[in-house]
Amino acid sequence: MTKNVLIVTEFRNGDYRRVTYEVASEARRIADALGAGLIAVSLGSGVSGKAAELGKYGVDKVYVLDDPALEYYLAETYVPIIAQIVEKTQPVAILLPASVDGRDIGARLCGTIDVTLVQDVIEAQVDGAGKITVKWPLFAGKIFAWSEWGQGVPPMFSMRPNIVPCSIMDDNKKAELEKIEAPVPTPRARVVKYDMDVSGKKELTEADVIVAGGRGMKEATNYGLLEDLAGLLGAAVGASRAAVDSGWRPHSDQVGQTGKVVNPNLYIAVGISGAIQHLAGMGYSKYIVAVNKDPDAPIFSKADFGVVEDLFNFVPAFTEEVRKLKASC
Ligand SMILES: Cc1cc2nc3c(=O)[nH]c(=O)nc-3n(C[C@H](O)[C@H](O)[C@H](O)COP(=O)(O)OP(=O)(O)OC[C@H]3O[C@@H](n4cnc5c(N)ncnc54)[C@H](O)[C@@H]3O)c2cc1C
Secondary structure (H helix, E strand, O other): OOOEEEEEOOEEOOEEOHHHHHHHHHHHHHHHHHOOEEEEEEEEOOHHHOHHHHHHHOOOEEEEEEOHHHOOOOHHHHHHHHHHHHHHHOOOEEEEEOOHHHHHHHHHHHHHHOOOEEEEEOEEEEOOOOOEEEEEEEHHHOEEEEEEOOOOOOOEEEEOOOOOOOOOOOOOOOOEEEEOOOOOOOOOOOOOOOOOOOOOOOOHHHOOEEEEEOHHHOOHHHHHHHHHHHHHHOOEEEEOHHHHHOOOOOHHHEEOOOOEOOOOOEEEEEOOOOOHHHHHHHOOOOEEEEEEOOOOOHHHHOOOEEEEOOHHHHHHHHHHHHHHHHHHO
């Protein structure tokens, strides 16, 4: 049997989520190091029209089940089918997204197929002998664990979103498709509908630039300053838990251990002290800019650029400069 790495994809509202491409890119790198092929299992409603595009990210073959009954993710319907593909293909490693759904699939799948799962991996290494070792954070990133699997056990792990880049290998490559011939299991409970955020706001976990405000913003209306700057930068607006607990921002804006984990190219932290629980959510951003009037604020130890200044002086002046620069381009 050909050696393969298997990924589990995430498909929602007619398209793959970005994290699927990240996982595919990372799995391709691992498959190449192992001299293996890369296969995917892809479930959803409308998924067959998109599945071949995974080829761009290095996927050789996709096992597809396209069924309206799979529109909303449910462990009871998804996991038995995924387990069946694992049984059939006997992969040498299994990767999933460490998204809400991916973590849920991973937890149930590892029990079903009797494999050890590591969740929320931020780095994977393959040594010369083909052994995979993964790094994952504990206690909100205070310490990191490195884990490996024993002989004969396929490593299975979920990758934290926004950690590895999406790498297009070949724009013209189409993955081979194979239809999964299996009935969708009848669940004991079902999702009736999702109430989606229809505000048109940029999704934090998919944003390239984030401007986030903390308790230093003082009150809800002051977030208008950050909205103005974010509008010019094409950024999403985030918040610390202190700001959310104060009722200034919705919980969907919270970044951190009990909020969202983000990894934009640029994270501008305004009036945020840099508590460990906040850093757990944004510490892997490529560039961090901190604006804080306290030169000893912990956020400065994590920041690439620091501005020690009252935010109510700095943010409007900075926004004005960005506006001028954009007008001159
Ligand atoms: C189990 C647990 C989970 C948690 N999860 C999260 C989480 O997911 N996300 C999260 O963010 N927190 C989380 N927290 C809370 C966390 O510990 C901090 O309390 C919180 O992050 C502090 O938010 P902050 O930085 O906005 O407020 P503060 O710590 O009060 O900092 C405000 C900062 O603003 C600066 N400032 C004030 N005025 C100005 C001004 N005019 N100009 C410039 N700077 C100014 C101050 O110098 C200060 O550094 C969690 C805590 C626990 C115990």
